[in-house]
Amino acid sequence: DTAVSQTPKYLVTQMGNDKSIKCEQNLGHDTMYWYKQDSKKFLKIMFSYNNKELIINETVPNRFSPKSPDKAHLNLHINSLELGDSAVYFCASSQRDMTTNEKLFFGSGTQLSVL
Amino acid sequence: SQKIEQNSEALNIQEGKTATLTCNYTNYSPAYLQWYRQDPGRGPVFLLLIRENEKEKRKERLKVTFDTTLKQSLFHITASQPADSATYLCALAPRYALNFGKGTSLLVTP
Incomplete structure (x- = not known):
């Protein structure tokens, strides 16, 4: 019954590789974020994505490209990974966007190590 | 440029005392301010939100003040416990996302 879940928890990869991090929220929120x-x-x-936009x-x-297939998912794809x-990377969600008094719900994070 | 500043040095206090953390901001006109707690290896967890027209907000042993003239918020934990040891983050929303301060690490020793 995790609210915001992201996978993988740890990601170790070589420079130049392409990798993805997935995020899903089951809170019915409209807005999702990557931090x-x-x-x-x-x-x-x-x-930040609101209703998939x-x-x-x-x-x-530009090597970072988020994709939101639906309101509950926001994935992060990274091309040509660099040491920096x-x-x-934390995924988060909120009921609506921050123009209202919204609080964020965070996932547990993905530790990315580029070697 | 917009800045959110928190004490970068760790705050060490003895169990039972009151911990006071400071958040100062510049070039923001926030309608509200939020505080989060982050434990090692975890994502931040929301604690309190205070609006610009509220001077003070309380939740159990937590108290937050918000002075829009001084551009400052103070976060207090009374009767602190070792379990309160964590990093505490202040956050403001200029437009469509929360911006965070760097956080203050609190260590409560028995």
């Missing part, structure tokens, strides 16, 4: 938390623990917004893309390299992509 990146770097080694200094700074949590930064990457993308992209509403935020925060100066993220190593971080923890």
Whole structure:
């Protein structure tokens, strides 16, 4: 009965590879997000989707491509992985977008290590 | 540019004392401010939301204040317990997503 689930939990890969992280929420929320938390623990917004439509893309390299097949899923595909992509990636959801007083529900994170 | 600043140094306090964490922001005009808790290896968990017209909000041993003139929020944990040890994040929503501060690590020792 996990609210926001993301897989895999750990991802270790070589530079140059392409990888995907999957996220699903069973809360019936309209809005989903991807955040990146770097080694200094700074949590930064990457993308936001509302009802499957992209509403935020925060100066993220084109190698990162989110895809939302339906309202409950937001996957993150990363091409040509670089060392600097190593971080923890968090998926999150909210009932509606942040123009109202919404709280975020986070997944448990995916630790990506690029070697 | 917009900034959310929290004490980057860890806060160590003794069990039973009150922990006070600070969040300062610049170049935001937030309608509300949120606080989250993050444990190692986990995603942040929502704790409290306070609106701009609220001076103070309480939930059990937690208390949050919000001063839009000072552009500051204070987060208090009274009668702290070792289980309160975690990183606490302050967050604001300028538009369509929450922006987070870097968090303050709290360690409560018995």
